[in-house]
Amino acid sequence: MTASNGSIVVIDPVSSARRYGVEIRKKGYKSIALITRKQYPGQLQRLHSVEGFDEVIHVNGGATASKVLLTQNVKAVIPGSDSALKFCDQIAKELSVRGNPTESYRARVNKLEMKKRLIAKGVPATQSYEISLDSLSSGLPIELPFPVVVKPSQGTGSKNVKICDSRSDIYKALAAIESTNDSYNSDEKLALVEEFIHGQEYFIATANLGNAASKKILCMAKYEKIQIGNSPSVYKNIRSIPPIGPVAERAFEYIRSINAALDFNVGINDVEFKINQAGHFVIEQNGRLPGANVPSLIELCTGINCYDLNLDLYLGNTTLDISAEYTKHFCICCLISNSNGVLKEIDGVPEIEKLSSFHSASLLVAPGDKVDATMDFLSTWGFVYLVHEDPETLNIHAETVHALMKMKFQEAS
Numbered sequence: 001m002t003a004s005n006g007s008i009v010v011i012d013p014v015s016s017a018r019r020y021g022v023e024i025r026k027k028g029y030k031s032i033a034l035i036t037r038k039q040y041p042g043q044l045q046r047l048h049s050v051e052g053f054d055e056v057i058h059v060n061g062g063a064t065a066s067k068v069l070l071t072q073n074v075k076a077v078i079p080g081s082d083s084a085l086k087f088c089d090q091i092a093k094e095l096s097v098r099g100n101p102t103e104s105y106r107a108r109v110n111k112l113e114m115k116k117r118l119i120a121k122g123v124p125a126t127q128s129y130e131i132s133l134d135s136l137s138s139g140l141p142i143e144l145p146f147p148v149v150v151k152p153s154q155g156t157g158s159k160n161v162k163i164c165d166s167r168s169d170i171y172k173a174l175a176a177i178e179s180t181n182d183s184y185n186s187d188e189k190l191a192l193v194e195e196f197i198h199g200q201e202y203f204i205a206t207a208n209l210g211n212a213a214s215k216k217i218l219c220m221a222k223y224e225k226i227q228i229g230n231s232p233s234v235y236k237n238i239r240s241i242p243p244i245g246p247v248a249e250r251a252f253e254y255i256r257s258i259n260a261a262l263d264f265n266v267g268i269n270d271v272e273f274k275i276n277q278a279g280h281f282v283i284e285q286n287g288r289l290p291g292a293n294v295p296s297l298i299e300l301c302t303g304i305n306c307y308d309l310n311l312d313l314y315l316g317n318t319t320l321d322i323s324a325e326y327t328k329h330f331c332i333c334c335l336i337s338n339s340n341g342v343l344k345e346i347d348g349v350p351e352i353e354k355l356s357s358f359h360s361a362s363l364l365v366a367p368g369d370k371v372d373a374t375m376d377f378l379s380t381w382g383f384v385y386l387v388h389e390d391p392e393t394l395n396i397h398a399e400t401v402h403a404l405m406k407m408k409f410q411e412a413s
Helices: 016-024 040-046 063-070 082-086 088-094 102-109 110-120 133-137 167-178 246-261 294-302 304-314 347-352 391-404
Strands: 007-011 031-037 055-057 074-079 128-131 148-152 161-163 191-195 200-209 215-228 231-241 266-276 279-286 331-337 341-347 358-365 382-388 408-409
Touching: 007 016, 007 082, 007 088, 007 110, 007 304, 007 341, 016 031, 016 304, 031 063, 063 088, 074 088, 074 304, 082 102, 088 102, 102 110, 102 294, 110 128, 110 191, 110 246, 110 279, 133 148, 133 161, 133 167, 148 167, 161 167, 161 231, 167 191, 167 347, 200 246, 200 304, 215 246, 215 266, 215 294, 231 246, 231 294, 231 391, 246 266, 246 279, 294 304, 294 331, 294 382, 331 391, 347 358, 382 391
Parallel strands: 007 031, 007 074, 031 055
Antiparallel strands: 128 191, 148 161, 148 191, 200 215, 200 266, 215 231, 231 331, 266 279, 331 382, 341 408, 358 382
């Protein structure tokens, strides 16, 4: 670490952002993890770590952060999770470092505000409106045809996202959101209702350096999900697809228009969307690096170090002269439990480690843990990361992983 270079701050590092500490030090800066909350929603807490950072600073929300950081010679402020987005741009502005416009930050944080701004800017998006138990009890009409989707205005990992076929279903979905006891700010207890969009779901990760022309695609991937009950987002696989060709090019033009409308001018973000016969429809915009170890998988497949690139974007040290050429492809197998219980052991680990595509596995449970049935991304009990030159081999190996990787539960006494 070269002290004279100054410091780079990562706010609330979880999931993929935990690697920032090491990458910042490689560039010769002091790495600081700024923690603004005591608890992360639900099982996101297990993906939080400050290992590898030179210093950890705890603040009560973001209000006092700038004062605390004034003596740290800060050169960049990076969001490490969704909760960081509420503070990141304001702190950057107060410290006179590069960031996205504070005037439009709500549209990059809150799903309802995002939809409003996109529609106002002429970017195709479905209608959404705010809803609560009180307004529903007071007779608020549901102006969209069933089925509808009810979700938190600000949330992570599809937690408490429900498909509703009736007014009664909406009551239950709202009760789950408003009664959650792990929320940090009011947006996590606010809900919106929107049209259910049919079609295949994807995400595109984009490197942004400017409002219009200077945006480059880093990754396009397809979600393979299953629906359990009225929970539509039980993730099974996340597969990379080549970010070239007509499908990717049309999708990327849509993503560029979203980022331009939301003033996402600096840094790497990912946008989730669906494609159907009517066009492209945004699900949400995540103003930070993709999770689920995607940045490391991008590096394995293309050679692009997303951490180094994102740091340079925020530092202003790059012209974005990159091209994401995929010589390999990845598949993230999200491990699913259909039942609850106390874990006894996990089958299949030695067998899947022998697969030619096997890269690594991250098991989030251990013998003796109480495991709940998988209902969303955050309740996935582990990930297996596969990388291979041949997409068909990945398809076969992904099915093998799901067939072999099983949990055995302790028998009830």
